[in-house]
Amino acid sequence: MAVVTGASRGIGATIALTLAAKGIDVAIVFTSESSTAQAEAVSKQISDLGQRALLIRTDLTGYNCGNDVRDKVLRGFSTDKIDFLVNNAGITGAQDSLSIQLEQYERMMNINLRAPMLLVKALVPHMNRGGRIISMSSVLAREPYPGMDAYVASKVALEGLTRQWAVNLARSYGITANAIICGAVQTEMIKGTG
Template identity: 35%
Template sequence: MINEQQKIALVTGGSRGLGKDTALRLAEKGFHVILTYHSQQEFADQVVKEIEKLGTKAFALKLDLSNTKDFDHFVIKVQGLLDTEFGAAKLDALVNNAGVGINVPFASTTEEELDAMTNIHFKGPYFLTQKLLPLLKDGSSVVNTSSGLARFSFPGYSAYGAMKAAVDSLSRYQALELGSRKIRVNSVAPGAIATDFGGGATRDNADFGKFLSSETALGRVGMPDDIGSVVAFLCSEESKWINAQRIEVSGGFKI
């Protein structure tokens, strides 16, 4: 049976990158974590082990965010974990983090590529959150992952950036309509972060990293723990009066 003082968070795409760091930061705050992975279960299992070393429970579930037809089955699995492992508790936080990047010029972006971005970054989180509403506790927190590319622009990111702008708008509508249940909804917009996202260019390309740093007020690119700690804060009671906000975490990029 779960300790009533401890909480449960679901983090999509929690097996690597920003999702992994978010899951770990939540565990440090005492959250039990259910995380999802798309295909690389071994990475997810490693994150589970790291979380358990911090003294909280963790479970990994497979989820293809682009396939909404599987959401009902996924929700049943989450419900099963809540019933069997946590005594019929509900989720205290949902972090819609999973996603993939694309860098293709506007003039040559295909309908298939745009559909993929829509399904993964907008349609998926839209309907997954909808399906999970019965499992979200009143007064819980939803954090949607946006991107700095919804504010500033780089060539090749029209599809990705536009979807993240949609996420920012969606977050405000969710905050308005879920407010009657005291559910808070915010979006976090990372700047350039040194992970393997988008092929790892920010992390591995020294010249690109130098350019990004020169455009950032704090003089460096971001690291995963620059983001995870903010998301964990928004999931906690420490941020109980923050709602319907887009919080860019970019070190002051292009200001």
């Protein structure tokens, strides 16, 4: 089974549906109430593919998001065997270090960096040997763009953390960890950065 964050739309929904098409049950993790209808639509498509879907709405800015997702997955799927964690949820914003509000910076770091770490901390003990952790990065982690300071920093840090997981988790748990840069995709997040 797979846990996919930010799976109510865009890249996350596509990942969730692709996994379901391969015969994998999917936990659809999303944050905002406004995403509920979209998450339900993805869930129905997964069910239509013959797989189980579990909707998990949680606050990815909170300290308890990893434990919350873990508890809901273990209860909802009656299993403690997770095969995939896809850290896809993310937010962006076009402010440089001089203009960004501290609250915006913290929210971006919490969702783009801290939530993946908390999810790994909570879920890895319940993952199968040979499990996979995929973190969605950004081309901006390699090619900085003016005015995107916090977003770039969050993705550079996520790539570094994912490299650490690749070393530490392979040795102890037989789990691989990789960051993927899929380039610019016309999602709601990209459209919003105008």
